[in-house]
Amino acid sequence: MKYLLVEDNIELARAICSRMSLDGHLVDHAALISEAVDYANAGEYDLILLDIMLPDGDGRSFLKQHRAGKNNTPVIVLTARSQVSDRISMLDLGADDYVTKPFDHAELQARCRAVLRRNAGSAQSTIQMGNVEFDPVGGHLTVKGNVINLRNRELRLLEVLMNARGQVFSKHKLVDRLFSYDDDVSENAVEVYIGRLRKHLDGSDVQIKTLRGLGYRLDHDG
Amino acid sequence: MTGDVTVSRSLRNRLAIILTGGAAVLAIVLFFVVRGYAAQIAQQGQDNILSASAASILDSAVLRDGQVELDFPYAALSMLSTDADDRVFYAIYEDGALLSGYAGLDIPNPFGSLTYDGTTVRVATASRTLIGANVPRRVSVSVAQTQDALSGTLNRISTNVAVFGAGFFALATALSFWATSTTIGQLRRLTTSVTRRGPQDLSPFTKPVPTEMAPLVGSLNNLMSRLDQSLKQSEDFIAEAAHRVRTPLATVRSYAEATFQRVENPENRDALRSMMRAIDESSRAAGQLLDHAMVTFRAENLERSDVDLNDLLRDLVQRMTPIADMRDVDLILDATAPAHLHGDPILLQNALRNLLDNALKYAPADSRIMVRVQTIPSLSVDVSDEGRGFRLGEIDMLAERFVRGSDSGGQIGSGLGLTIAKDVAAAHGGRLILTNTPRGGACATLQF
Numbered sequence: 328m329k330y331l332l333v334e335d336n337i338e339l340a341r342a343i344c345s346r347m348s349l350d351g352h353l354v355d356h357a358a359l360i361s362e363a364v365d366y367a368n369a370g371e372y373d374l375i376l377l378d379i380m381l382p383d384g385d386g387r388s389f390l391k392q393h394r395a396g397k398n399n400t401p402v403i404v405l406t407a408r409s410q411v412s413d414r415i416s417m418l419d420l421g422a423d424d425y426v427t428k429p430f431d432h433a434e435l436q437a438r439c440r441a442v443l444r445r446n447a448g449s450a451q452s453t454i455q456m457g458n459v460e461f462d463p464v465g466g467h468l469t470v471k472g473n474v475i476n477l478r479n480r481e482l483r484l485l486e487v488l489m490n491a492r493g494q495v496f497s498k499h500k501l502v503d504r505l506f507s508y509d510d511d512v513s514e515n516a517v518e519v520y521i522g523r524l525r526k527h528l529d530g531s532d533v534q535i536k537t538l539r540g541l542g543y544r545l546d547h548d549g
Numbered sequence: 550m551t552g553d554v555t556v557s558r559s560l561r562n563r564l565a566i567i568l569t570g571g572a573a574v575l576a577i578v579l580f581f582v583v584r585g586y587a588a589q590i591a592q593q594g595q596d597n598i599l600s601a602s603a604a605s606i607l608d609s610a611v612l613r614d615g616q617v618e619l620d621f622p623y624a625a626l627s628m629l630s631t632d633a634d635d636r637v638f639y640a641i642y643e644d645g646a647l648l649s650g651y652a653g654l655d656i657p658n659p660f661g662s663l664t665y666d667g668t669t670v671r672v673a674t675a676s677r678t679l680i681g682a683n684v685p686r687r688v689s690v691s692v693a694q695t696q697d698a699l700s701g702t703l704n705r706i707s708t709n710v711a712v713f714g715a716g717f718f719a720l721a722t723a724l725s726f727w728a729t730s731t732t733i734g735q736l737r738r739l740t741t742s743v744t745r746r747g748p749q750d751l752s753p754f755t756k757p758v759p760t761e762m763a764p765l766v767g768s769l770n771n772l773m774s775r776l777d778q779s780l781k782q783s784e785d786f787i788a789e790a791a792h793r794v795r796t797p798l799a800t801v802r803s804y805a806e807a808t809f810q811r812v813e814n815p816e817n818r819d820a821l822r823s824m825m826r827a828i829d830e831s832s833r834a835a836g837q838l839l840d841h842a843m844v845t846f847r848a849e850n851l852e853r854s855d856v857d858l859n860d861l862l863r864d865l866v867q868r869m870t871p872i873a874d875m876r877d878v879d880l881i882l883d884a885t886a887p888a889h890l891h892g893d894p895i896l897l898q899n900a901l902r903n904l905l906d907n908a909l910k911y912a913p914a915d916s917r918i919m920v921r922v923q924t925i926p927s928l929s930v931d932v933s934d935e936g937r938g939f940r941l942g943e944i945d946m947l948a949e950r951f952v953r954g955s956d957s958g959g960q961i962g963s964g965l966g967l968t969i970a971k972d973v974a975a976a977h978g979g980r981l982i983l984t985n986t987p988r989g990g991a992c993a994t995l996q997f
Contacts, residue, residue, distance in 0.1 A: 336796050342803030349810070380792045407795035408788050424868065429799035429832050432806050437871035478915075479874040503810050507875070508822050509829075510914075 328443070328452070329371070330354045333363040333386065334378040334405065343376070346432045351490035360384045367393065367400070374439055375402045377422070387420055394421035401442045405430070433507055437479075440464070454489050457532040457547045461489055470531045477527070480505050484520050488535065488545040497542040561733045568725030575721070576714040583713075587706040591699050592671070596660050599673030602629055603692045606639070610688045612681040617643050617688055631698035638665065638693040643686060654691040668695050735759055739766065751777035787839075795832065802828045837965040840899055841950075844969050848976035851893040858888035858922055858930060861898055866920060869905050876914045880905075883921040888928055890997060892977045900973035903966035904932040904993045911936040911991060929979075933992035938985035948981055970995060 330347060334340040335358045344354045355370065357363040360383050367375065375393075379386040390402060404425040418425070423442045426435050443464045454461045460469040466482050468475045477485065487496065487504050498514040505520065506512050521543060525535055532548040605625040611618050619641060629637045640650035653665065654672055661672050676689035739758065753770035802825055809821045866882045873880040890897070908918045912934040919933050939947065939954065946952050948971040951964040970993065971981040979997035986992045 336800060339796060339800040339803060342800060342807055346803065346807055349807075380788070405799075407792040407799075427832070427836065428795040429802040429828055431829070432803065433875055434872060437875045441871040441874070478877045480877050499813075500810075508806070508809060508825055510876070 328352045328373045328439075330439075331357065331363065331366050331370075331372045331375045331400075333357045333360070333375065333381070333389070335359070335381050336378075343432075343435075350436060351486070358382075360386070360389045363389060364392070367398065372400050374443060375400055376405055376435075376439075377402050378405045380407065390420045390422060399446070401446045403435075403438055403442060431507065440466075456489065456492070456545075459528065459531045459533045461485060463489075468527055470528065475527050478523075480520050481523055481527070484517075485524055488543070492545055492547070495538055495542045495544045500542070560736075561729050564729045564732070565725060568729070569718075569722045572718050572721030572725065576718040579717065580707075580710050580714040583710045584703070584707050587710070588703055591702050591706075595671055595694065595696070595699055596673060598628060599671060599692050599694060600659070600675060602626065603673050603675040603690045606641070606690045606692070607675050607677050607688065610641075610677065610679065610690075612679040612686060615681055615684070617648065617679065617686055619649070619688075625692075629692070629694055631694075633698035633701055635695045635697050636668075637695075638670065640691045640693075642689045642691075645687075645689075648688075650691075651693075654693050656691070665693060670695050671699075735762060743769075751780070791835075798828050798832060837969070840903075841965050841969055841972075844896055844899060844972050844976075847893060847896055848972055851896070851976060853891050853893055856890045856892050856894045856897055858890055858897070858928070859884035861894065862901065862920060862922065862930065865898065865901055865905060869902075869909065872909055873912075873918065876909075876912070878909065878912050878914065879917045880909075881917055881919050883919065886922050886924045888922045888924065888930075890928060890977070892997075893973075896973045896976065900970040900995060901930060901932075903969050904930075904995070907966050907993065908932050908934040908936075908991070927996060929994050929996040931992055931994040933986050933990055935986075935988065935990040938989045938991045939983055941985075944983050947983060967993070 340356050347354045357366050377386045401423040404422040407428045424438050463486050498517045501517045536544045536546050602625045609620045638651045640654040641648040656672050670693040672693040674691045679686045751773045758766050805821050805824050862884050916935040921931050923929050948967040950968045953964040974981045974995050982994040984992050
């Protein structure tokens with residue numbers, strides 16, 4: 328997925344970019360509305376993350392302009408304001424969703440996913456591996472023609488594994504990616520989801536290998 | 550809000566007192582002037598007849614053989630007859646000495662009033678000089694008449710004038726009340742249109758007002774525009790302050806999260822976890838406090854419109870679904886019954902969001918949250934989860950401000966969510982009911 332992040336706080340932007348690329352996304356960063364307009368005109372983005380208070384103007388005016396230009400790229404607003412009427416006015420202006428600062432990256436990811444799924448009319452990006460086709464936006468897996476709907480954590484687990492094929496993930500790393508820091512879970516909880524994914528992948532030429540003492544790895548038989 | 554206004558005397562009463570008082574004085578003055586004038590005219594009439602009578606008596610006086618002779622013409626007295634049988638007196642003097650008639654009628658002026666025989670009489674005197682054999686003789690005649698007929702006429706006139714004056718007074722009073730209420734009515738209309746305004750409406754008055762009220766309305770508009778400006782300024786300030794505080798918090802949180810992904814040492818991880826928790830807690834508390842303030846403010850002046858609860862819930866559920874998905878919780882909306890409510894959509898959305906927020910926090914992973922709209926026995930929305938439920942001993946206290954369940958464990962919360970829901974329900978004439986489902990989960994119902 329290709330994201331455009333419009334945020335004037337460089338530190339925050341850097342943190343978001345690095346976290347996004349960890350999930351396998353490409354992020355362009357604009358610090359000003361004028362830059363954002365240039366970026367948006369030059370490239371095709373799957374999603375725009377827009378801060379509201381920017382040095383050269385109000386993000387809402389960008390949003391208005393963006394929508395007036397028949398640009399369908401979905402927009403998620405990053406706002407520091409939390410008053411309800413504010414949120415509503417942003418949705419009225421054509422934002423697809425909003426996240427209040429400070430935010431949980433897992434929540435931002437979840438919101439991005441939901442917005443992308445709702446706007447899934449555009450090019451579907453599926454990941455092909457052996458005889459398995461994975462659609463991370465739609466949240467389903469096609470194994471030898473059978474479509475399987477994945478639960479959110481199964482989906483995220485598979486996404487993590489597919490984005491770094493051949494790489495070994497420890498249980499502990501997977502817990503961090505799958506659960507909120509606040510969820511009180513043991514590392515064994517990962518086994519449940521690994522088990523479910525294995526069941527879904529049954530009969531395909533893709534499998535999750537256990538490397539004792541190290542973790543898990545997604546392998547392709549072919 | 551008239552309670553804290555210092556009230557001086559009523560404008561309407563003041564106006565009414567001045568106007569009716571003026572009318573009363575005018576009526577009394579009118580009475581005396583008209584009555585005086587009428588009395589003067591009547592008196593003049595009597596004087597004319599009396600002097601004509603005296604002149605005709607004097608006319609008949611002749612000097613014969615040095616003696617004054619006077620042939621008393623009866624017409625001179627008959628012209629004085631009245632309906633009231635007034636008595637007539639006369640006196641004839643020759644060079645100041647009484648020649649004939651009643652003594653005591655002499656007056657220095659041609660006309661005069663005096664008391665004679667116990668009653669007031671009007672006297673007219675005329676005199677003439679007769680020239681005989683070289684001695685001039687001065688003859689004077691006084692004719693007097695009682696005033697019974699005159700006072701009868703005057704009484705009649707007085708009665709009529711009094712009735713007229715009273716009528717004038719009544720009419721003037723009625724007019725003054727009408728004028729007063731028309732004038733005060735303008736003020737009242739202005740008051741009504743100020744009172745009817747919503748709490749957010751600070752636009753100037755544009756309806757035409759009478760010239761005299763224009764300065765008042767002008768100052769009112771001025772005051773409102775200043776109020777509007779300062780409200781906008783403080784809104785901008787809050788927004789700016791929130792931005793300044795929350796953006797660096799977001800940076801810190803993002804870094805903490807990124808570091809959390811890399812760090813292996815359990816002690817460091819715990820430290821980062823506490824850090825993120827503290828950030829979440831402060832940002833959540835700030836949000837809830839602002840929401841609570843907004844709810845308290847709006848609850849007094851609901852901005853009602855026709856709200857379709859089903860639409861509102863669909864939007865809300867759609868927005869919350871990504872968060873539910875993160876923990877594989879299914880958010881199920883059963884909104885099939887028509888659910889229209891005349892209420893404040895922003896408050897209702899806030900209350901329902903808080904209930905959903907709570908359910909999401911306490912629902913275990915891989916469970917279901919049901920949101921159901923019911924219309925029987927009355928319109929209600931209930932949100933139930935499959936978590937541990939409420940502690941029975943605490944259920945009545947949970948909706949109090951800042952009270953949190955003793956088993957809320959590690960969950961982040963401010964203790965305001967249920968308070969907000971309860972206040973919103975109360976503002977709409979409903980209530981918040983907390984129960985546990987038969988399977989043990991918590992169920993919060995907003996009943997209208």
